[in-house]
Amino acid sequence: MFVRGLKRKCFDGEEDIEGTLAGIKAIPSYNIQRQSLLDMSLVKLQLCHMLVEPNLCRSVLIANTVRQIQEEMTQDGTWQMINTQSTGQASLDRLVSTDILCRSSRDQAEGKHVPAYGTFNKDFESDQAQDGSETMSTASSVQAPRNLQSNVWEMENPQENKGNFQKSLDQIFETLENKSPNSVEDLFSEVDNSYYDLDTMLTGMMSNTKMGHCDSLETFSSPTNTASNSNCKSDLNDLDHIVEILVES
């Protein structure tokens, strides 16, 4: 589970951060590391959200970490900087895109107000223009959600991306709180099966980034790497098990 060599690709500990802050290392490297931590956290929250009853303590701790990073980025002015740059645009939209994947199909079916679908579409199209090969894998992963309820996807939203980010965090908690009786049935009945190919989805989603440690994401998608005491069972076999229970009951 603890993959060797992984830590070298992911920054470890305060020494690195303090080193960068002291100006010894180039500032961008700290931002990239912080961004990758943010991405990792959002993926964790998203995985939690998709599966059977998430561990509330873990979700709260991860969400608090995400908020901390967001606050620091706001103070830095990095947040605004990201807004204006085109490459930065991709990273923000990436944040938003995880929100989309966070939403259960029930919410999408109800046409619930989800911000920034417009920006996601824009990102998707601009990526198609730029990185052909990379986008192909993105396309396969977002294909399924796009198939869901196309009317919702047409919604445009002029809200600030920062507000969207906060809202996506809040929505994660809301939907944690309000699980409907039909959510699990809906997950299985309405959604294309390829949606649940975690490997494709995660690799596809992250292929736009410069994270450089896709192996770390492999650890999420691989079932054997789940911490045994976490309630977030990322093992697809458990999803099948739930389907069996539904069928039998």
Place this chain on the structure above:
Amino acid sequence: LSTADIISTVEFNYTGDLLATGDKGGRVVIFQREQETKSRPLSRGEYNVYSTFQSHEPEFDYLKSLEIEEKINKIRWLPQQNAAHFLLSTNDKTIKLWKISERDKRAEGYNLKDEDGRLREPFRVTELRVPTLKPMDLMVEASPRRTFANAHTYHINSISVNSDYATYLSADDLRINLWHLEVTNRSFNIVDIKPANMEELTEVITAAEFHPNHCNVFVYSSSKGTIRLCDMRSSALCDQHSKFFEEPEDPSSRSFFSEIISSISDVKFSHSGRYMMTRDYLSVKVWDLNMENRPVETYQVHEYLRSKLCSLYENDCIFDKFECCWNGSDSTIMTGSYNNFFRTFERSSQRDTTLEASRESSKPRAVLKPRKVCTSGKRKKDEIAVDSLDFNKKILHTAWHPTENVIAVAATNNLYLFQEKVN
């Protein structure tokens, strides 16, 4: 490795004669200590299986379409009041009171039924006789006496029996309820930290325990590294704490992981009731109940992990919840770590020991060899490098005999019992 066999809780009873374990499959296994006999002096203190039963079954919450795990989160014994033993065991949602009793006699000579249990024809009953009690092989029966259900929306993390032996508390992520052992259809909510708007949730309850002597006092710990002590006499709803324990943060060591590693995974009062101990990710802290602003003692469990926090966050190990325990005299504390290591700290001498619970390193009656983790570049012989530690082998649950130096250590699906060597 069958995941159902993973031990999820370990607890000695008040005398230490019984040791209960709960596992992920919802089973409880109770071990009993063999009595010393002159004929078998070497078997002093051996624990053998006494009873095994299925405490909780997997359930399905139809309202939320969610599976409820049968994993036993905690077991707490009740003090013994008659020949039978009672314990509380809980999964995420339901607490059960179990009675474990022995049967070593059987009645024979019934009037209305044959020896094999078949009903006799009434016209065959020609005389009345008094049934007699005959000895039989010892049978240990476990029967559920109470089921305390439907009081927790969130996952139960703690149960604690009150010193009045009539009530107990159960705590989930956001609420703490008080129960009377005799009453299953009603519980009193004594702590509720759920915000009106769930979007504002930033802190959860991680553990709770009653004071060992004062039946009106309990503590609960949080994911932000704070402990609140509450007095039930002051108000019915104990949202206002009497004492608030928090160590100020060291600004020089602040990182994005500071909050996560400060989250308290276990809180235990000392037997004396003067102190309490908390376990967070990297350390164990002892608090004097009279001093709220900082702990009186801090012990580093595996400080060498501080530089690996990002990787440990990535693989979720940073969320592992380690427990801790006191010995009978409160002179030593124990907690687990990775690589099947567990640590003991002697408070007065400040001496600490690292031991390993594994088949390879411990043969029956062999003395455990202390282990050491190499933190600097040069690794000495017998030391183990941090990168070689197995993070799948974690010791989360340990227990110490209430009076003797006997400890129980759960290593994934194996239970190890260690005893102090008497020369």
